[in-house]
Amino acid sequence: MLPPYNCDLNPIEYIWNLIKRRVADKNVKQLESEIESITLEAVASITKEDWVKEINHVKRIEQEYWQREIFEDDDSFRFIINTGESSSEEENFTDSCSEMSGIEVLDSD
Structure with a gap:
């Protein structure tokens, strides 16, 4: 899951x-009196193309995060901890899980 x-x-x-x-x-002289006009000019200079470029950049980063998470999940393993309370349905589930490779079923007994 992404943050x-x-x-x-x-x-x-x-x-x-x-x-x-x-x-x-633009602020080469570093004059305080010019900073507001330079900033307003910079804000006004942002174009639709700038937004599209940055949105596409974010989409690429998001895709990289998802790919990284998928690969991390592939290397992980899951296990089941039995708390001692069981029903026949839970026992069947536990038995089927223990037959699967890479999953260890732990009993609390």
């Missing part, structure tokens, strides 16, 4: 970074 909030998966974070770079490129 509910991750700056890598939020396109606005990349847009803010783009704005900051554009401000830094």
Whole structure:
């Protein structure tokens, strides 16, 4: 499962970074009196193409995260812990699980 909030998966974070770079490129004199106009100019310079580029970038990162998670899940194993309380249905489930390779059934007895 992907994290509910991750700056890598939020396109606005990349847009803010783009704005900051554009401000830094224009703010060569580093005059406080010009920072507001330079910032407004940088914000206004963001285009639909900039958004599309950053959204596609986020989609690629998200896909990489999912692929990484799928590979990690493939290497994991599962096990069942018997708490001592069982019904015939649970016993059948436990018996079928113990026949599966890679799964160890643990009893609490």
